[in-house]
Amino acid sequence: MIHYSDEVSSALKEKLPVVALESTIISHGLPRPTNKSVALEVEEIVRKNGAVPATIAIIDGSIHVGLDAHQLDRVANDEGITKVSIRDLPIVTAKKLSAATTVAATSHIAHLAGISIFATGGLGGVHRGAQESWDESADLHSLANIPVMVVSAGAKSILDVAATLERLETLSVPIVGYRTSRFPGFYLADSGFDLEYRVENPKEIAAMWTARKELGITSSGMVIANPVVQQMDPVLHATTLAKGLKAAQDQSVSGKAVTPFLLEYFHSNTGGESLRVNIDIIRSNSALAAQIAVALH
Ligand code: PSU
Numbered sequence: 219m220i221h222y223s224d225e226v227s228s229a230l231k232e233k234l235p236v237v238a239l240e241s242t243i244i245s246h247g248l249p250r251p252t253n254k255s256v257a258l259e260v261e262e263i264v265r266k267n268g269a270v271p272a273t274i275a276i277i278d279g280s281i282h283v284g285l286d287a288h289q290l291d292r293v294a295n296d297e298g299i300t301k302v303s304i305r306d307l308p309i310v311t312a313k314k315l316s317a318a319t320t321v322a323a324t325s326h327i328a329h330l331a332g333i334s335i336f337a338t339g340g341l342g343g344v345h346r347g348a349q350e351s352w353d354e355s356a357d358l359h360s361l362a363n364i365p366v367m368v369v370s371a372g373a374k375s376i377l378d379v380a381a382t383l384e385r386l387e388t389l390s391v392p393i394v395g396y397r398t399s400r401f402p403g404f405y406l407a408d409s410g411f412d413l414e415y416r417v418e419n420p421k422e423i424a425a426m427w428t429a430r431k432e433l434g435i436t437s438s439g440m441v442i443a444n445p446v447v448q449q450m451d452p453v454l455h456a457t458t459l460a461k462g463l464k465a466a467q468d469q470s471v472s473g474k475a476v477t478p479f480l481l482e483y484f485h486s487n488t489g490g491e492s493l494r495v496n497i498d499i500i501r502s503n504s505a506l507a508a509q510i511a512v513a514l515h
């Protein structure tokens with residue numbers, strides 16, 4: 219069921235470093251036409267850092283690990299591309315639909331393909347008001363159940379970060395800060411919460427991944443939290459978030475539409491600032507993921 223691009227297929231055969239990249243960020247996380255140029259740029263960043271990029275998506279019912287130019291264009295521009303999590307995979311493949319994969323679905327496919335590291339923007343987690351809505355991202359469950367390392371700029375600041383950290387602890391998902399002792403908050407470099415462990419270089423992370431295997435902890439992933447260098451103005455962030463959450467509530471946005479709605483709200487209401495930060499995040503996470511992939515070899 220999985221189709222590999224030539225580049226990814228030969229990299230996997232030759233056991234070269236490979237980094238998985240998600241596609242929901244392209245279809246639902248960034249506005250057109252920036253989404254496509256960023257997706258291409260990120261693949262280039264992975265190559266420059268010594269690894270092979272494997273962007274993952276579903277095209278006409280086939281799972282693709284490594285997209286060609288036409289497939290990437292469809293993910294970026296096709297109105298019919300939906301956002302899919304793990305539970306949707308059998309449905310969209312059997313129905314021969316096209317879809318972009320979230321952190322959860324991408325991790326699942328990456329693991330099937332034998333790829334152990336993946337770069338995204340910000341993790342999904344527990345949403346604000348989850349006590350009422352029960353909205354908790356499947357990203358958390360995938361981190362608990364799939365042995366893939368995820369490089370992210372922490373959890374998205376639109377979430378209840380404290381609750382997300384508690385859930386990650388319950389689910390036994392390790393988190394290390396990359397050159398930071400604070401848990402990053404996506405648009406913000408510091409979400410306001412401490413991290414117990416910090417790492418200084420990709421080698422240290424590779425050593426942890428190896429130790430984990432030796433300890434028989436082979437069913438869960440690991441979060442590498444990489445803070446954005448130039449964060450969003452915290453005041454602009456706070457005001458936009460408050461308005462965005464209210465807009466989501468007023469428009470009864472629910473389910474998997476919540477995260478894309480809030481990201482879009484930021485992109486439309488911060489004069490390009492949230493977009494600049496989101497792109498910086500993806501660039502930096504993909505570079506670090508490639509360096510970790512190299513260190514794992
Ligand atoms: N990071 C970004 N932009 C995004 C996402 C992450 O910078 O669009 C996506 C990922 O695909 C992640 C999803 O899995 O948001 C989380 O959605 P939800 O909260 O509905 O689980």
Ligand code: MN
Pocket residue numbers: 353354355356473474476
């Ligand atoms: Mn949700």
